[in-house]
Amino acid sequence: MAKDGPPDEELMDAYSHGQETAFLELYGRYEARAFSFLKLSLGKSRSHLAQEIFQKTWLKVHQSRRSFDRKKRFSSWFFTIAMNTLRDEVGQAREKRIHENIDNAVLVSSEPLADELFSRAQNLEKLSHCLGRLPDRQREIVLLIDLEGFSSQEASKMLALSDSAVRQLLFRARKGLRELFSTEES
Amino acid sequence: MNSKDDSLHSVPEEISQNIVWAIQGALREEKKPFSSRLLKIALSTIAFSLILWIPFLLSFRDQIGSIWAAALSIWTLALAVGFSLYYYPQPRLVLPGLWSRMILARLLLVSTVTTIIEILVCPSFVFLESPLSWNPLVPLTDRLMAFGGMGLCMAFCGFFFSFLSALFGLGSAWKVLRGSHLKSIPAILGVLLFSQLPILFVQVFSEDLRSFAIDWIAGLLVGTGLAILFAFLLSRFFRRES
Numbered sequence: 453m454a455k456d457g458p459p460d461e462e463l464m465d466a467y468s469h470g471q472e473t474a475f476l477e478l479y480g481r482y483e484a485r486a487f488s489f490l491k492l493s494l495g496k497s498r499s500h501l502a503q504e505i506f507q508k509t510w511l512k513v514h515q516s517r518r519s520f521d522r523k524k525r526f527s528s529w530f531f532t533i534a535m536n537t538l539r540d541e542v543g544q545a546r547e548k549r550i551h552e553n554i555d556n557a558v559l560v561s562s563e564p565l566a567d568e569l570f571s572r573a574q575n576l577e578k579l580s581h582c583l584g585r586l587p588d589r590q591r592e593i594v595l596l597i598d599l600e601g602f603s604s605q606e607a608s609k610m611l612a613l614s615d616s617a618v619r620q621l622l623f624r625a626r627k628g629l630r631e632l633f634s635t636e637e638s
Numbered sequence: 639m640n641s642k643d644d645s646l647h648s649v650p651e652e653i654s655q656n657i658v659w660a661i662q663g664a665l666r667e668e669k670k671p672f673s674s675r676l677l678k679i680a681l682s683t684i685a686f687s688l689i690l691w692i693p694f695l696l697s698f699r700d701q702i703g704s705i706w707a708a709a710l711s712i713w714t715l716a717l718a719v720g721f722s723l724y725y726y727p728q729p730r731l732v733l734p735g736l737w738s739r740m741i742l743a744r745l746l747l748v749s750t751v752t753t754i755i756e757i758l759v760c761p762s763f764v765f766l767e768s769p770l771s772w773n774p775l776v777p778l779t780d781r782l783m784a785f786g787g788m789g790l791c792m793a794f795c796g797f798f799f800s801f802l803s804a805l806f807g808l809g810s811a812w813k814v815l816r817g818s819h820l821k822s823i824p825a826i827l828g829v830l831l832f833s834q835l836p837i838l839f840v841q842v843f844s845e846d847l848r849s850f851a852i853d854w855i856a857g858l859l860v861g862t863g864l865a866i867l868f869a870f871l872l873s874r875f876f877r878r879e880s
Contacts, residue, residue, distance in 0.1 A: 470665050479658060487649045503653050504733060504817065510657045511729055511736065514664065540819075541735070 460526035468517040478526075479510070485600065486534055492595055493538055495584030505541050509534045531600065532610045535592065542588075582632040590625035597622055660729035667727035675725050682721040686747075687714050690754050697758060697768040705843045709836035713750060716833055720747040734817020734877075741814050742829050749807030749833040756799050757837075763795035764837060765846050792850040796857025797864075799837075804830045804865035815873045823866060830862050 457463075457477065466474035486509060490502045512533050520529055583591050589611075596607045597618075608618040691710060695702065702710075723743035730740060761768050782791045807830060808815055838858070841851040 470668055472662055472665050475661055475665065476658065479661075483649050483654060503650065504735075506649065507653060507657055507731060507733055508736060510661065511731060511733075514661050514729055541817075 461522050461524075464517065464520050464526050464529075465522050468520055482527075482530060486530070489531065489534060489595055489600065490538060492580060492583050492599070493535075493588075493592055494542070495580075495591070497584070498542065499580075501541060505534075505537050508541070509537045512537055525606075527600070528602065528606050528610060531596065531602070535610060578633075578636060582629055582636060585632055586625055586628055590621050590628065593618055593621050594625040594629060598626075656731060657729075660731040664727050664729040670727075675727075678725050679718060679721045682725075683714065683718045686717050686721075686751070690751065693758055694754065698761065698766050701766050705840055708843075709840045712836040712839055713754065716746060716750050716835065719832075720744075720750065732813050734813060734815075735819060735822070736814055737811075737818070737822050737825055741811050742825065744810050745807045745826065746829045746833055748810040749803045749830055752803040752806040753799065753833055753837065756803060760799075763792075763799060764840060765844070789850055789853040792847075793853040793857035796854035797861035798857075800830075800834055800858045800861035801865045803833065804862050805869065807833070808865065808869040812873070815869055816877050818870065818873065820870075823870075826866055827862065830866070831858075834858055834862070 460478060460481065463474040463478045467478060487502065487506050490505050490509070491499050494502055494505075513530060516533070520526070583594070586594065592611065593607055596602045596610065597604060602610070604618045604622065605615050607613075607622075608615040611618065613621075690713075694710070698706070720743045723739040723746070726739045728739055731738075732741065757764060757766070758768075779791050779794065782794050808826070838851075838855065841847045841854045847854070
């Protein structure tokens with residue numbers, strides 16, 4: 453949610469009723485976030501697809517704007533659309549890896565990663581490179597939680613996974629990312 | 639909640655403008671009264687119909703009975719459906735793999751117009767005659783007649799003309815085709831077959847053609863299917879190359 457101005461949900465409501473200024477305000481708030489999220493989710497090898505998926509995401513937001521439930525958080529709804537578009541475009545291959553070896557153990561990721569690693573990433577190239585080496589699903593989770601600030605429950609709803617699976621994948625992602633950063637630094 | 643760094647990657651100016659203009663345009667189109675859209679659809683359909691029907695009526699005026707009149711009405715309906723889809727309020731953005739109403743309309747209109755032009759140029763495949771007709775495939779059709787009779791010849795006609803009109807239609811949506819998934823095939827197939835519906839009508843209801851309708855329909859299905867397959871393979875090849 454933006455610090456100033458009306459909340460996203462209010463803007464979305466106005467946009468769904470055809471108000472252009474509400475759309476422009478929402479677009480301004482989410483443009484860079486969505487594009488960064490897509491770029492980092494895709495990794496370096498597929499980053500060329502980001503522009504296409506970014507545009508399709510906004511078109512889908514426009515098409516489904518009347519189905520937005522004002523009681524829910526706009527950001528969750530928006531990023532769910534972005535991720536579904538990403539999956540549609542990148543194909544079925546990555547879906548097979550979604551269910552990668554998730555057991556029922558709950559590993560709570562209590563160590564904060566975002567501030568530590570995102571600030572250690574002195575250049576974006578390095579951050580992008582390290583994220584790109586994570587498995588697709590782990591990368592999505594770390595981006596949703598550590599970059600976008602969603603809770604594990606929210607991320608689990610967006611990804612249609614259990615909360616414990618999200619926590620476990622987050623634990624692995626953070627561990628993997630930390631190791632990758634250390635390797636890069638050394 | 640804010641992103642850690644909003645400037646991680648900035649959106650290229652051109653992309654950003656395209657999205658904003660497309661969505662603003664769609665919102666403005668939605669606000670226009672339905673009657674103005676209806677007027678645009680009606681005028682476009684009438685204009686296109688006149689352009690196509692006048693040479694058609696002039697070429698075949700003595701041969702057009704009630705069945706052909708009904709077929710022409712179905713084509714007018716196809717044009718009206720095409721323009722309704724085209725003028726539907728929507729973000730007018732052409733993206734790989736995005737089969738929007740506007741693009742499906744383009745596919746329908748181009749394949750419909752191509753089919754009508756095909757009849758004008760080569761009317762013999764629907765048993766019409768015109769002094770202006772031109773059939774460069776006479777040697778081939780003669781051989782097919784000799785080998786498999788009229789049935790094979792009609793199947794070839796159905797194949798060839800549906801293949802050509804489907805290719806022209808798909809060519810008009812080349813940018814979209816380049817990023818298309820296989821799941822978009824049913825919609826594409828439906829639109830292409832719709833553009834051929836009037837000929838199907840004539841084939842089934844005309845006494846002269848009825849006995850070969852099955853051959854023609856088989857040719858139509860194979861031709862349309864192969865055109866889609868060919869266009870998909872070609873688009874995949876060029877996408878990989880780029």
